[in-house]
Amino acid sequence: DVKVTQSSRYLVKRTGEKVFLECVQDMDHENMFWYRQDPGLGLRLIYFSYDVKMKEKGDIPEGYSVSREKKERFSLILESASTNQTSMYLCASSLARFNQPQHFGDGTRLSIL
Amino acid sequence: RKEVEQDPGPFNVPEGATVAFNCTYSNSASQSFFWYRQDCRKEPKLLMSVYSSGNEDGRFTAQLNRASQYISLLIRDSKLSDSATYLCVVIRNTDKLIFGTGTRLQVFP
Numbered sequence: 001d002v003k004v005t006q007s008s009r010y011l012v013k014r015t016g017e018k019v020f021l022e023c024v025q026d027m028d029h030e031n032m033f034w035y036r037q038d039p040g041l042g043l044r045l046i047y048f049s050y051d052v053k054m055k056e057k058g059d060i061p062e063g064y065s066v067s068r069e070k071k072e073r074f075s076l077i078l079e080s081a082s083t084n085q086t087s088m089y090l091c092a093s094s095l096a097r098f099n100q101p102q103h104f105g106d107g108t109r110l111s112i113l
Numbered sequence: 114r115k116e117v118e119q120d121p122g123p124f125n126v127p128e129g130a131t132v133a134f135n136c137t138y139s140n141s142a143s144q145s146f147f148w149y150r151q152d153c154r155k156e157p158k159l160l161m162s163v164y165s166s167g168n169e170d171g172r173f174t175a176q177l178n179r180a181s182q183y184i185s186l187l188i189r190d191s192k193l194s195d196s197a198t199y200l201c202v203v204i205r206n207t208d209k210l211i212f213g214t215g216t217r218l219q220v221f222p
Contacts, residue, residue, distance in 0.1 A: 033210075040214065041214065042212050043200075045209060058209070099144060099145035099204050101202075102159075104157050104158070106156050107154075109154075
């Protein structure tokens with residue numbers, strides 16, 4: 001079974017802090033993704049990566065950056081956290097083959113005070 | 114207009130009932146389709162892929178109608194454990210998934 005692990009299940013941070021969310025997958029997947037999920041808005045793609053050191057903006061990249069230094073690890077960074085970034089953050093991974101489904105981590109519920 | 118649209122529900126059905134959800138997509142270039150299930154406060158999990166010819170997995174049947182641009186999920190003999198939100202997912206010609214906002218199903222005894 002694919003295992004996608006997110007570093008924290010719940011996280012509380014303050015406005016202006018730099019926040020790191022970590023994600024690790026153990027299936028040697030090429031693709032990794034970061035989403036946020038908010039009530040009524042569904043899942044929205046923040047950033048994704050097809051390979052080590054590669055990144056692509058998703059639909060809502062503003063206020064976020066990412067890092068992929070190793071194939072198994074994809075980090076999401078909130079440069080200066082704001083209250084509107086309070087959300088559920090979900091990491092996912094998939095094979096690079098065309099039209100592959102994604103496998104999700106448990107999610108990190110982040111609250112910015 | 115959203116690229117993928119679902120009725121948010123909730124659909125409240127008794128155990129044993131048959132229930133169906135539809136999901137419409139606006140981009141005719143969409144190529145792959147999936148249904149995911151998400152339990153409250155949990156991550157989405159792949160339920161099934163949707164193939165052009167339709168496919169069945171136990172009590173679950175998925176159908177694709179390209180002409181009308183929708184996919185459907187049919188659940189027969191509903192169980193209490195089927196209560197969840199069902200997310201429709203569409204892939205265009207990239208690896209990016211487009212998620213619907215989900216349809217909530219509540220099965221009652």
